Amino acid sequence: MSQRCIIVGAGHAAAQMVASLRSGGWDGEILLIGDEPSLPYQRPPLSKGYLGGEMTQQQLFIRPETFYQKHHVELLLNTRVSAIDRERKTVSTNKGEALDYDRLCLATGTRPRRLDCLPGAALNGIHYLRSAVDVERIRGELAGTKNAVIVGGGYIGLETAASLRKAGLQVTVVEAAERILQRVTSPQLSEFFRRLHREEGATILEGTGLAEFVGTNGRVNAVRTNGGELLPADLVIVGVGVEVNGELARDCGLEYDNGIVVDDYCRTSDEGIVAIGDCTYHYNAHYDRRLRLESVPNATEQAKIAAKTLCGKLQPYNSLPWFWSDQYDIKLQIAGLSQGYDEVVVKGDRESRSFCLYYLKAGRVIAADAVNSPRDFMQAKKLIQSRSGLPEEALA
Ligand SMILES: Cc1cc2nc3c(=O)[nH]c(=O)nc-3n(C[C@H](O)[C@H](O)[C@H](O)COP(=O)(O)OP(=O)(O)OC[C@H]3O[C@@H](n4cnc5c(N)ncnc54)[C@H](O)[C@@H]3O)c2cc1C
Structure with a gap:
């Protein structure tokens, strides 16, 4: 059978x-x-x-x-x-x-984690982004939209911000934590992406929570921050985790x-x-x-x-986590997980749009963020997998 x-x-x-x-x-x-x-x-x-x-x-x-x-x-x-x-x-x-x-x-x-508990959460024009249907709905509203607010400064929020900036919208990213990308990376990389988005014309508000969505005739037209500021928003995209x-x-x-x-x-x-x-x-x-x-x-x-x-051919899982994110002309490639690092070594110039951050723990490389530098990403993967230590000068 x-x-x-x-x-x-x-x-x-x-x-x-x-x-x-x-x-x-x-x-x-x-x-x-x-x-x-x-x-x-x-x-x-x-x-x-x-x-x-x-x-x-x-x-x-x-x-x-x-x-x-x-x-x-x-x-x-x-x-x-x-x-x-x-x-x-x-x-x-x-x-x-x-x-x-x-x-x-x-x-x-x-x-997606939803913000249904906030006043105004049922207004039209508030979107979550997980499926192709979600994106088709958002795209259907872009014509005529001037101001977009992105709630959440994680990778998905920032990628969305970059795409909407490219489409010519005024974009504000509202992040409740002290800095964008706080959950996933170092202050150095957050600083790079904050600068990048500002250079590209987006507004980044950190340490700013959301108090309510505001609208008329059933449609959102602003969001109010927990500091009381009213941000105009014809379109809101929420990316606050899953x-x-x-x-x-x-x-x-x-x-x-x-x-x-x-x-x-x-x-x-x-x-x-x-x-x-x-x-x-x-x-x-x-x-x-x-x-x-x-x-x-x-x-x-x-x-x-x-x-x-x-199929009856047992083989254990033994993969190194890796990720990527594309924003504007930046390709970020992430090897490993940096949580718990005690030292950061920078290779290249953080002011440029190509460099690599190596994260070390007790002298061993545990993760790397490679910005427009695929070679460093490949080398970092090997270094992490080999569990070897490398002097700071050699890395840099
Ligand atoms: C906007 C966005 C950007 C991303 N960018 C990146 C990136 O750059 N790099 C990267 O590595 N990852 C990225 N990710 C994450 C990546 O897409 C996910 O890690 C990946 O899709 C996980 O695959 P999966 O099959 O586990 O889950 P999914 O792809 O989410 O598939 C699960 C499917 O199961 C369906 N389902 C759930 N419950 C049921 C049920 N009871 N009955 C029937 N169907 C059900 C869901 O609707 C869904 O279709 C991104 C995700 C999003 C949303």
Whole structure:
């Protein structure tokens, strides 16, 4: 009897899972269930080229429709899995079906954290940016928009700010923390991006929270900061972090802690169920701690590992986290995680638009931020992986 693998969530991790299952020898059925209307697509361009109108929806797709046909992958799009019955080995959908599985893969990702508690949160013109549909809605409002406020100065907020500046809008970024990018990087890199955005004409307000959204006739026209300042805003985009789509896993009793807990082989606490991508909480040997990562490289890598697990060829996960961000003419590449560093070494000139920051802990390189310097990024990855120490002068 042919076995059936059901994958829940049709994003980055799922698209890789399908390909790796087939290349790994899975010859049973594959059923991919996703609640969005389109084929799995790339999310990174959403705040970059897709928002800027430089890419079509077809160009977003990770693989064309013919790929799924050729590899006999059944797609159930526009369909939400509402529950998992682990005893019966079935998933229920919002369309009233109960589907049997032999193996289940959870690739449910995350969703934006919302600011629904603020006054005015239901006004039109306030957007979140996670899906292609979100971006299409935003793009539909750009004509005639003069002032945009971006709430949140993380990577997605800053990329959005850069795209809207390029589109000719007046852009203000409001960040509640002391500095933009505070959660993810050093004061030196925050300072670089603050300067970059100001040079490009955006306004960056740090240490500034939001008190309310203000509007007339059901549409936003300003936001009020917690200091009482009224900022004009025909369009607001909120990027204040994410929450895990973890309800399915929690409700069926899988071990859960800041995400779906998986072992080195992407197995959850139920050995018939694997989990991959942004929704997982997993151990990383490079940093000797558990992590939940929001990155395409991690989603792709975990999918490869989980597919091997389901094909009976166990291989442990051992990847170095890495990320990237594109803003204006800057390509930032991040190798590793800098949290806990005790020293920063600068290679190159921070006043220029090409340099690298190395983060050290007890003399060892643990992470690097490479600004328009792909060679440094590649070298940093090797250095971190080799766990070697290098004198400061040699790095610089
Ligand atoms: C605007 C933006 C820019 C980004 N830029 C970068 C970048 O530059 N570099 C980078 O590395 N990463 C970037 N990321 C992060 C990256 O996109 C994610 O890490 C990646 O998409 C994770 O893949 P995933 O498959 O785990 O989750 P997702 O791609 O989020 O896919 C999960 C899918 O599951 C669906 N789903 C959830 N629950 C259910 C259910 N019950 N039933 C059916 N379907 C369900 C969701 O709707 C979604 O379609 C960006 C993200 C965004 C939003």
